[in-house]
Amino acid sequence: MTQVQQEPAADGSIVLCPDGPILVRGNFELVTPSGDPVPRQRKTVALCRCGASAIKPYCDGTHKMVRFRTEADATPSKKETV
Amino acid sequence: MKIPEPRGPISDGLFGLLAGEPGADPTAQDTLHRLVTGTLPVVGDVIEDGDVQLALFCLYELHYGGLDGVDDRWEWNPGLIALRQLLEEPFEQALRSAARLSAGPPGLAPAGDLDSDAVAEVLFGLAARDSGPGMSGHVAKKATLQQLREFLIHKSIYQLKEADPHTWAIPRLAGRAKAALVEIQADEYGGGRPDRMHSALFARTMRGLGLDDSYGGYVDAVPAISLASVNMMSLFGLNRRLRGAIAGHLAIYEMTSSRPNQLYGNGFRRHGFDAGVTGYFDEHVEADAVHEQIAGRDLAGGLVEAEPALLPDVLFGATAVLAIDARLTMHIMGAWENGSSSLRSPLPAAA
Numbered sequence: 001m002t003q004v005q006q007e008p009a010a011d012g013s014i015v016l017c018p019d020g021p022i023l024v025r026g027n028f029e030l031v032t033p034s035g036d037p038v039p040r041q042r043k044t045v046a047l048c049r050c051g052a053s054a055i056k057p058y059c060d061g062t063h064k065m066v067r068f069r070t071e072a073d074a075t076p077s078k079k080e081t082v
Numbered sequence: 083m084k085i086p087e088p089r090g091p092i093s094d095g096l097f098g099l100l101a102g103e104p105g106a107d108p109t110a111q112d113t114l115h116r117l118v119t120g121t122l123p124v125v126g127d128v129i130e131d132g133d134v135q136l137a138l139f140c141l142y143e144l145h146y147g148g149l150d151g152v153d154d155r156w157e158w159n160p161g162l163i164a165l166r167q168l169l170e171e172p173f174e175q176a177l178r179s180a181a182r183l184s185a186g187p188p189g190l191a192p193a194g195d196l197d198s199d200a201v202a203e204v205l206f207g208l209a210a211r212d213s214g215p216g217m218s219g220h221v222a223k224k225a226t227l228q229q230l231r232e233f234l235i236h237k238s239i240y241q242l243k244e245a246d247p248h249t250w251a252i253p254r255l256a257g258r259a260k261a262a263l264v265e266i267q268a269d270e271y272g273g274g275r276p277d278r279m280h281s282a283l284f285a286r287t288m289r290g291l292g293l294d295d296s297y298g299g300y301v302d303a304v305p306a307i308s309l310a311s312v313n314m315m316s317l318f319g320l321n322r323r324l325r326g327a328i329a330g331h332l333a334i335y336e337m338t339s340s341r342p343n344q345l346y347g348n349g350f351r352r353h354g355f356d357a358g359v360t361g362y363f364d365e366h367v368e369a370d371a372v373h374e375q376i377a378g379r380d381l382a383g384g385l386v387e388a389e390p391a392l393l394p395d396v397l398f399g400a401t402a403v404l405a406i407d408a409r410l411t412m413h414i415m416g417a418w419e420n421g422s423s424s425l426r427s428p429l430p431a432a433a
Contacts (some may be wrong), residue, residue: 005321017375018199019206025265041278042269046372057373061340064210082427 001008019069021059030057083143083297084150089306090133092118096140096165100152104159111161118168122357125362127328128176128407135309139301141166142316149159170317177314184405185397192225195390198258198383205330205400209337212404216410220344220418222288223304227371228431230293232424233298236414240312241284241362242297247315254325255381256386259294262380265371266290266332268285280369287350290359297339307413311406318370320387326395330387333377334400338407 012026024030025044031037038057046059051069054058088094095114099107116276125131143149144157156162183210196204221233245267252263272278282363285295294300301309347363358366382400417424 015375018203020375021371022207023372023375042273042369042372044269044372044376046263048261055368058368060344060367060373061374064206065341 016070017046017049021062023047025028083147083294083302085152085247085327086136086140086298086301088133089136092133092169092245093137095139096137097105099120100140100149100156104155108161115161115165115168116164122172125172125268129180129409130170132306132309133389134315135306136301136348137318138166138169138173138313139151139309141169142212142313142320143298145316145320146243159166164309170321173313176316177406178398180405180409181401184408185401189201196378196383196386196393198387200335201383201386201393201396202375202378205333205382206337206374208397208400208404209249209334212338212408217415218345220321220415223349224346225418227353228429229293230302230353231249231429233286233346233423234291234293235429236304236308236410238288238293238300239304239308240315242281242295244280244284245352248328250319251328254322255329259329259381259388261385262306262376263329263332265383266336266376269369269373276357278365280362280365283365287362292357300326303424303427303429305413305424307406307410310400311410312401314406315430324395324399326385326389327399329377329382329392330399330401332394332402333374333382333396334403336370336374336377338404338406340374343367344372344399349429388397 001079010026012024012028015023015025017023020062023044023046029037030040030045048056048063049070050063050066052062052068056064085097085100086093088097092114095110095117099114101111122134125134125284140149141162144154144162145151148154148157191427192238217233221230223234247249248263249267252260252267255263268274270280272282274282276282288295315328317330318324318331343363343366347360347367350360350363386396414424423429
């Protein structure tokens with residue numbers, strides 16, 4: 001099996017999941033507008049993009065039930081580096 | 083784990099053998115082998131056969147935490163591995179036909195090589211078709227306290243070692259799929275905090291309902307189908323050739339988890355339990371919304387991109403979960419609808 005270089009060197013990544021949340025991994029702080037930390041239990045988080053989550057700012061999978069769709073052309077490159 | 087009560091000649095013979103030293107009684111080992119060879123063809127449904135499923139469960143257990151009083155060297159005893167393979171073969175066949183039935187008409191798997199987004203889309207599509215017979219809805223709105231305890235007992239067979247069967251796959255993967263699995267598993271194991279391990283959260287929930295949280299404490303209480311759903315994971319996890327199936331299994335597990343766990347939590351809150359008890363379910367609402375993205379796209383999708391020939395097994399693992407869990411749910415809900423216990427013998431009334 002060949003080893004493929006998967007990620008460019010960067011501190012983290014933001015993945016725009018098709019029809020789903022925004023997955024954030026790497027080193028970052030999640031804060032309120034006034035700068036207070038948002039309680040966070042895990043390193044990699046999924047942020048609600050559809051607006052229907054009951055545990056915002058995090059995703060709870062509700063996008064599947066409200067049939068949230070990201071535009072077909074919104075994710076030409078699925079990964080942006082931060 | 084404490085050795086359970088035998089459920090028939092195979093598990094009885096196995097426990098007798100395990101009481102001795104490996105290799106000490108070749109005649110007993112041969113006798114058991116012949117017994118299994120002779121018995122399997124007349125077993126109607128391997129998935130629902132308590133004797134077969136219990137024997138498999140205990141054979142797999144030698145690779146996990148072991149069995150109390152059993153010599154650890156039995157784990158790699160060639161005769162026992164041969165016995166396990168004898169039992170695994172019809173079990174895998176039965177899972178494959180159950181999965182085919184659950185997958186519905188062909189046309190599910192698109193032709194040609196799929197990229198990771200397409201694999202995730204196929205898996206999310208499968209998970210969405212799983213309407214299920216409504217276990218989470220029942221737990222949320224109607225389940226009695228005694229039913230909640232039974233629900234936890236069925237789940238305890240796996241949840242007290244949550245994530246372990248999938249961990250076997252880590253060294254069998256490479257690159258993106260491996261990184262994805264490790265990322266998910268690190269979260270499952272509490273991100274370095276033992277009290278946040280999902281198995282530890284589940285144990286806390288059990289204690290909150292006055293249940294025994296020792297690993298395997300309720301193996302004697304659950305029917306064959308509950309053992310089969312866990313044996314399926316061990317089969318997929320311990321056989322490298324089935325690494326596609328264990329990836330598909332995890333993906334579907336994660337994709338069918340967030341919403342049901344929200345409802346399970348509601349059921350326990352309805353009975354007045356606080357966050358100490360519902361913490362396990364609350365954690366899964368958030369965690370599995372992360373994991374389903376990683377498992378679908380990076381683990382299963384990444385694996386199929388690296389090894390396109392594994393796509394059928396990824397789909398097998400995914401549809402097998404749906405098939406077996408639907409049967410488990412049917413068993414439990416069927417018993418409850420008849421006003422009876424879903425366990426082999428009813429629990430004493432809750433204190």
